[in-house]
Amino acid sequence: MKDDFLVFDHVTKRFGALTAVDDVSLTIKKGEFFSLLGPSGCGKTTLLRMLGGFERPDSGRIYLEGNDITDLPPNQRRVHTVFQNYALFPTMTIWDNIAFSLKLAKRPKGEIEEKVDSILSMIQMSEHAWKHPNQLSGGQKQRVAIARALVDRPQVLLLDEPLAALDLKLRQHMLIELDAIHDQVGITFMYVTHDQGEAMSLSDRIAVINYGKVEQLDVPAKIYEAPASRFVASFIGDTNFFSGTIDSIDGDYCTIQCEGFPAIKAYNDKNLAVGQRVDLSVRPEKIRVTLNPPLPEKGAGINVFASTVQDIVYQGVYTKYWIKSGSFRISAFKPHSRFLLDQEAITWNDNVFLWWHPDDGYMVEVK
């Protein structure tokens, strides 16, 4: 385990009565873009700060390339942080901000100039080199903060919600840029965010954290399609939950009986037995909403439920329907397409059919 690039080994951190990080073990690969994703106060920033050296764990060790760095002060680790508020030095020029770590390391003057100039042109900020941070826009400050942390090629770059302060368009732009920078420098990135979209689009792997514990560690698609817990399923994206008992088993599939809802067919990937309780998660975009039932040859073996439209929320890319079915209120997304405009539009109080394939449900929790 110690041979891995970066290892959190049973790390625990308490603040008074609160356990911010609870016995977390993680292994991060070299060059990976790794995200810590969770709601605010879940302990993800504490994990990052322990890696940066700003907090010391109460128990457990942290290893970087085989060396125990748990007790090293921040200035003795080759781990740099991009802070949420950028923390650029306001009394220094952009150039001096970026040169800070190189000057501290007492590198030769020519080398400093070459490295700073080249990273400045990489982030396309050469003409701003002699400005002060307060003369820059949010996105520019962000790029300088990244350049300052990257210029002396740390072993790990920590990013603490770096895009939180930017507006939506700029955030989308910086996402692409961050990804490009990561590809260019090949340094391990550790990214903390509460925004599942950011984590999904950037990360090689994501650790979903809740109450100081790792709920799931996997690649983005697995986190989304096969959430390990009810929390993960609801925190990442929207979903509908059906809690019930397994009623019958038919090969790879089973039937789940929920209170106030007809029986649901689902893929029994966990090989559960009759009588076991499960939570079934069905994502809104996997549910189809139509005025007519599916054609019989299509409808065989899939879940079809007659229901009533309660609410419609138009969201541009898709329309979100809130649909009453049994005692459940189910959300479903329907994308728009001019191709299907001749279809009759669905409106409030329409009687509609909900349907989805058993493979599109995922059983998240076994009680």
Add this chain to the structure above:
Amino acid sequence: MKDSAKPSRAEWLVTLPSFVWLMLFFAIPALIVLAFTFHGHTANGGVGEWSFSTWRELVDPDYPTIVWKTIRVSFEVTAWCILLALPCAYAIARLPKRWRAIVAGSIMLPFWTSFVVRVFAWKTMLHPDGWLQTCYHAYLHFKYWLCAWVPGMHVPTAGVGQANDCLIGIAGCAIDAARTTIIDSEVAVVLVSVYSFLPFAIMPIYTAAEKFDFSLLEAARDLGAKNFYAFRKIFIPGIWQGIVSAVLMVFIPAIGSYVIPQMLGGTDCILIGNKIFMRAMQNRNIPHASALATLMAVSVFVPMGIAMWWKKRQAARDRKRLEVRTAQLVATGGMG
């Protein structure tokens, strides 16, 4: 603030009272003082005819020494105040918000007592029979004892004089009690001045430090800086304006200080303030006192003005150089 170049009527109205105040009670009196220096004085303490006699009288060999001493003592006091105020202000600014107001408030607490009373209290504390004096002697004894024991160290023999004034150190070295009292010496003046002016140094630095973003220190450490380096390179420049105000708040009253040297300086520490007081009140020579005040002001403000001009020129040069460098960078950096 639509057009900052052209002050509006409202701005004029707001500025007017302070302008009138400064004219009436600062600018005009200062000019009167300057005018007095070109007058002689009359026997009954009045201001005489126009003449250069006062300036001619000023060629006293004592004055340059006193002016120099005043500047030196003021510098010392300012340096100590800033040195003490920096960690103090830093510590207060890092306290939880609730505590900051309490601690900052308690720094101002001594101001509820009269300044003269506080200086007088020091007189008691520094009395040759007072406990601070005893401590000071104990310290001197320790130092001499140490000197005798550490091989190769020079044993100070200063103050071997009248036997009745001598204390005999453990190492057998004589310490002259009369020459090593704190009171009536420059040490006392510096000590009590630092005590008196310290709040004026802490307050502006604290105000600047409170606004300082301490996550910058974390960022500096993250990039490899040791604590003290981060303090020196990030914190100090970050609160520079506060330090400048603190220097002015301490240095200016220190230059004009006369109560403290009067009560605690004895003959060892007569400063320009005491001389001005002496000329104005005892010799009843107002023009002479005015000339001394002018001399003091000139000897402070002229070097200060030169320094400021130099700094401004330096800044303009730096800006020019940066512009050239930027132009070069953009030209060679392959900007899209």
